[in-house]
Amino acid sequence: MSALNNTHDNQFLFFILKGIPGLEAAHIWISIPFCTLYVTAVIANSVIIFIIQAEASLHQPMYFLLSMLSGTDIILSTSVMPKMLSAFWFNSREIYFEACLIQMFFVHTFTSVESGVLMLMAVDRYVAVCNPLRYTSILTNPLLLKTALAVLLRSVLLAAPFSFLVKRLPFCRNDVIAHTYCEHMSVAKLACADIKINTVYGISVALFVVVLDMIFIALSYILILKAVIRLSSKDARMKAFSTCTAHVTVIAMFYTPLLFTVFLQRVGHKVSPSVHIIVANLYLIIPPTVNPIVYGVNTRQIRERIRKGLH
Template identity: 55%
Template sequence: MQETPFCLRVGHLLPYSMLDSNITNFTKTSTFILLGIPGLEAAHVWISIPFCTMYAIAILGNFTILFIVKREPSLHGPMYYFLCMLAITDLVLSTSILPKMLAIFWFNSREIDFSACLTQMYFIHCFSAMESGIFVAMAFDRYVAICDPLRHSITLTNPVVAKIGLAVVLRGIMLILPYPLLARRWPYCRTSIIPHSYCEHIALVKLACTDIRISSYYSLSVAFFVIGLDVVFITMSYTQILRAIFSLPTKDARLKALGTCSSHLCVILAFYIPTLFSSLLHRFGHNVPLHLHILIANMYLLVPPMLNPIIYGMRTKQICNRLLWLVTRKGT
């Protein structure tokens, strides 16, 4: 019996008959096939239940944050403007992957146009970079509020907040733009099958039958520049914040200051830890089963958008009180 060949180094065997018809030279209008979660196809419907639940919570929670901040004039400040930016980013991130993923899980709709695949890839990485930038802006806001509270309203005026937000958006747009531009240039002549549940950058360009070191090195540089530098800036901010907090004269003052930062720290950890773990696993976890890798890659895009409004809703007194007031008023 002829041995089944490895057609792609993706961590599992794909039968030759499955790929034979797909091994061709694709044009820019090619259709690609998303496998979903390879090896767990029989459980796709069951996997969709928690994913769909997380998406529903993310949509409801983030729209609630936006609604409360818009309706409550006392929340029209820098911290809540950045929180609204975070909510919008989370809505775009989760919506970029969930509808197509659920179509794969529920209807076996695996095909995706090459242009649509590049668009999805761009939105995922672009808004992930924006979210990281928003965390830096929020850390700076907390730094000024705690370390120099008398100058907070002077330093972070509405025009300054708008400029910071614009810089975060432009940075994400410009840094990630080469991803689809480079990916569109490569010839794809190996297979049309993407062993993933969404169009992840490296998973797509690995299908090219040419040297993709430019794409690989650029994506690694962007990851270092965005995640690496942002983590450094956040760490520096919170080092100064903690010094200022522990130098406060009373225990109550220290606890109050820590309380204002705890929700932000929880959100930061919920975003950066899975992101870092998924990135390291993607590049160095060659012995990790593919389905585990794909599950982790999905979770780091779905869990933060679900957790962020929950954490801020529970830990931010103004938002929690306003939400309770709205609920009790409608109940009477």
């Protein structure tokens, strides 16, 4: 039953999260891997942050950015997973309109922050490989703090309009969101009004953030590749490449499902809605789970600190 305000603003008091259409009977089973991934993501990223803060030798630009990535991963996954799991386990599908807007803001903000941090990490790898002797003098703490704040500010300014664009829409027919969380277009499509502005703005933000960040990442790695090729020693080339292995893996894990999700939303109309939604959830939980594991395996200092903690 639709829950409408008694006022004249023609808005719902709350929406109903449908979950994964067509797979409602399997929600309990689907929740098991998602819950496992979420718990792993929170614990692993918390461990990474703790190790970086506790280990003085890790107070370097690369690890500052890694701790920022871990914090972003925790916030991003937590903005979606607890509500999704409560819907799957306890059939608690209602989400108040204001809470829906807040969730939308956090999802889109920290997806953009994650992309921005990965871009900064590419620049960090470029400086480390191409200007190793000036690494700490170029990437100073004040500069890192300013760039991190710039990424956060960019993300907030770009994501805030999503909630305002949805809030202005009238909802008068359907209150069931065919999704596991309040994704911008999934909510906007429920409105009984023209949503062209929402569509255009959503596409514009996605293109601006993803394309801009990927251009900087690509340029960084082109310059890294040129610098590595010029090295005379094979061992030196392998060592230079190894410093980028973890970051390249993390980039692939984040952008592949993200771009696939954007592609499905725009041209994959013949694909089952359940596939759209599963992929959309995977890009919010797989990177947060995989990132700390990748860096834990590939970073000697973190690996040794974990080994000490286990003994």
